Amino acid sequence: MGQQIAQTLSxxxxxxxxxxxxxxxxxxxxNxxxxxxxxxxFGGSGQWMAGGMMMIGDMFNQNLKYRVSSLCDDCARSIAENQTGTSSGVFQSQSQSGGSNYQDQQAGGGSGENSLFAPDPRRNWWPQELGSPSASGSQNQMRYAYFANAQRxxxxxxxxxWLYDTLQHNIGGFSQQQSGDGSITFTSQFGVVPLSSLPVVSRNGVEQTSQMAPAPEPAPATPPVQQEPHAPAQQPTAPASAADASANPNDVFDTLNRLGGLLDKGYITQEEFDRKKSDLLDRI
Known part of the structure; x- marks a missing residue:
């Protein structure tokens, strides 16, 4: 049936x-x-989404763009008319730029097969105890299967x-660098995350000890820096009496009155009084 539909659409x-x-x-x-x-x-690599989104490599060829979009609409209609099973949860691998690569995507959680397609001989390559994946796909020489309920x-x-623990990530797609180290990343609710950040559970069925780098420990509290006590600003040598520091006339006269009282009580001599008096009056 699939061959007949392909011939008709051709x-x-x-x-x-x-x-x-x-x-x-x-x-x-x-899906x-x-x-x-x-x-x-089709002008090389491209993307189509139901509702009008259409991108092709030959971006300025509007006629080709219209023809490819019409073909996609007819493909979707033909698949829906011949669908014998249901599926949910589209899992999308991200398109890459530069170089040549192959990628596909599949929605998991289905019950049944579409009568248009023969079963994939590479199916069920993952650990069977995980059951059916929520989503699976391939990109270049890599295949992946995501099991949301098992967090694997x-x-x-x-x-x-390789089997990874997905922790708190809700994975929505994969990408692989086409240049540099070819590292693999995935997208989740936390953004773009390197695959190497996930703990390894097993390799070919053999349990592995996670080699993830430990989380950085909080830096120890830095003790407060001991400040050298500042030497007080060098002040002019103070006179024997606080009255000498004042240049306000009222303060000078008050100081003189206090000095007079000291003289009357014999605490200072007449000579000391006269010297302080002369000094204070010079400040006015």
Whole structure:
């Protein structure tokens, strides 16, 4: 049935059967509402989303853009008419720029298969005790399967299958750097996060001790810096009496009255009184 539909859509839209088959698969993997594709007849890599969003590599070719969009709409309609199972929860791998790469996406949680497509021979490569993934997909030579309820993420690279603890992340997509170290990142409610930040649970079924770097410890409280006591500003040598520091006339006369009282009581001599009196009067 899938071959018949591909042939019909090929005749209708003027694309080859191979190109139409590629688009059917892309739309199906996008749960019938979106597609990420890469085919020369479609201007290279592109994206489609039901409701009008359409991007192709040959961005200024409006005629091709319209034809590809119409094909995507017909693919979605054909898949819906021949759907024998249901699925939910679209899982989208992020498109990359630069270089050549292949990626697809699948929605998990379904019960049943679409009669248009043969089963994927690579299915169920993850640990079987995890059951059915919430979402799965592939990108370049990497495959991944996300199990939201179990908080686990399975990643296959070459012959190795790694199982990660997803912690509090609600994973929504993957991307892989096409330049540099080719590192893998994923997106969650916390933003873009490197895959290497997740604890490793097992490799090929063998439990692993997590090699995650420990969280940085809070820096110890820095003791307050002992400030050297400031030497008091050098003041002019104070006279024997506080009265000598005043230059206010009223204060001078008050001081003289107090000095007179000291003289009357014999606490100071007449000579001392006269010297202080002369000094204070010079300040007025």
């Amino acid at each position: 005749n209708r839209h003027g694309f080859s059967v191979d190109a139409v088959s590629h688009m059917l698969t892309a739309v199906y993997n996008g 019938g509402s979106m597609a990420q594709f890469s085919h020369p007849e 993420l399975a990643v296959a690279t070459g012959d190795d299958v």
